[in-house]
Amino acid sequence: MANVSVASVSRALNGHGGVTAETQKRIREVAARLRYVPHSAARSLITRRTQTIGALLPDLHGAFFSELIRGIDLAARARGLYLLVSSSHGDATEAAIALRAMQGRVDGLLVMSPHADAAFLDENLPIILPTVLINSHVRSERHAALDVDDFGGAKAMVDHLLAGGRKRIVFIAGPAVNHDVEERARGYREALAAAGLGDTAVVLQGDFTEASGYRMAKEALAMSPRPDAIFAANDMMAIGALSALAEAGVATPGDIAVTGFDDIPMARYVSPPLTTVRVRIAELGEAAMDRLARMIEAPEDAAPEPRVVVGTELVVRASCGASDQARRRN
């Protein structure tokens, strides 16, 4: 239609040069007029690139999922990459199927899955495919990984409680197998140990639900000596703890401080507003996507930057009773 060969069309549209500025202009005009769009499958077939990255996510609910995708999507679009999403995986089998299905369809993979241990990955991932693990407990040399700084966040929280004069801080843990929980518990223990209070550590076993926070807070109330602070491994359990305390007529933060982790939107609205640790989730997604993009562009660049860790931020509200802080209502 522009009286040129397909080769010239390819060169003109991709701007590879080797074609007159004038013909390039003409070809582009004709292409626009015909609403021509290159057939991506044919292009992928020959270039062996799909311009697509896959995101394998577990069955996440709420804001965490939303923010994570948001960060990933933004970073991907900034690089002209497409995003293929497969979420809501309940078990390892489903995740494995989804993983295999993505084979050859993506240039790289973002994997966040509680089921993804090293064996699982070896079994289901071609070694060749660039992969970034998000918040995974597997520590393999083979795959890059990004983590949330659960340890640092928990430590900062306990330090803050100690600075507020609390002496007997109990920790309500989440599901036992959870990597985040382990790190948060570790931060809790280490902060106490650093303050010379290592032997006062008490870990109660919750499961991230509000109900379990409620139950564990009741248990904490029955302890003797009674704790003066409850640090829950997530906000929902902290909220459960708040109701338990309110029911028992215990003042928060007067008698017992309560703090959480995650900074879910609701945290600001409970009574008293919850002091917690915010995780910049969108940043986590962006960072993972950036890392992956670099791996794709330079596969040889075997500088296997160790697990990068994205930061957390202490959000001080009323529930910790810290007297020295300006209560930020943000």
Add this chain to the structure above:
Amino acid sequence: MANVSVASVSRALNGHGGVTAETQKRIREVAARLRYVPHSAARSLITRRTQTIGALLPDLHGAFFSELIRGIDLAARARGLYLLVSSSHGDATEAAIALRAMQGRVDGLLVMSPHADAAFLDENLPIILPTVLINSHVRSERHAALDVDDFGGAKAMVDHLLAGGRKRIVFIAGPAVNHDVEERARGYREALAAAGLGDTAVVLQGDFTEASGYRMAKEALAMSPRPDAIFAANDMMAIGALSALAEAGVATPGDIAVTGFDDIPMARYVSPPLTTVRVRIAELGEAAMDRLARMIEAPEDAAPEPRVVVGTELVVRASCGASDQARRRN
């Protein structure tokens, strides 16, 4: 490797028949052993199918986005389809770019965008591509569309308030251009009109933020006669209204009932727990995906089922002061 031609491999792996059960088994075994996966680009090139659907979404936050994707993803995977996501579009230009970029890469499109009016779609969509509009205000014969039953939900809420004895119900609207808001306002007006109270309708202009709910509630308090119920177009504004009332020392629901729309997770935890309208968002996504899949499978089937509407559900909690209901705490 299995001593057969590529043709037989294709037949065996796709189960098209025309190959002995025995050779099929052998080919499959070899394929599994070699971890062979068909090259999807090559397949797409010849079949002209990508097995992928694209989702174009605006800059959504929080649970709504999460649930919508969840529903779409589930329905897609159930049909063996992949999901290409492009979200976080701030303006029409970005959305247009994303739309064009998806050309040829997807078999169908799910579009939810406030910027997508009829002209925009005509300009950026090939007529050939099956498309389902989600919660859009455009009413075109050319595209299928799915809506949330905002009208019905709002009407049910106002009916409920009326049944609880409220006489002067004000409505706090959201952003003026918003389709959902319009429908909710229409439901509000119609319910009042049906009760012969059409002339008592008062619409205050909010913008979906908590702060605007707070401000509008203050305005409502200054009205004379004072309203006995405030119906906000979303939960965040209702929550803002609750604080305004609490600050003014007005009892909720004793003096003024407050209700919202959306049933965000927080709605259960504010004080008093918020009566609201729940939208089954995941169902919306699933329904849209199902509809699209049907369009793809049978493009000729020109039964252009009118805009399907997915239902809402009244969630009665304490803030409406209805005395006759069992307060469900779910």
Add this chain to the structure above:
DNA sequence: GCGCGGAACGTAAACGTTTTCAGCGAGCGT
């Protein structure tokens, strides 16, 4: 004027499937 270099462009191969068509046996009816 002639050869030469280089830019612009065309030709054709290659990518890995699916699918049509033909070939080739085996079984079967006559």
Add this chain to the structure above:
DNA sequence: ACGCTCGCTGAAAACGTTTACGTTCCGCGC
């Protein structure tokens, strides 16, 4: 025994790009 049908299999074309390699043509230096 012969031809026909039918089921299984292989050969080859086709899908729409990119790119290595030729070809053409223009300008330039000798």
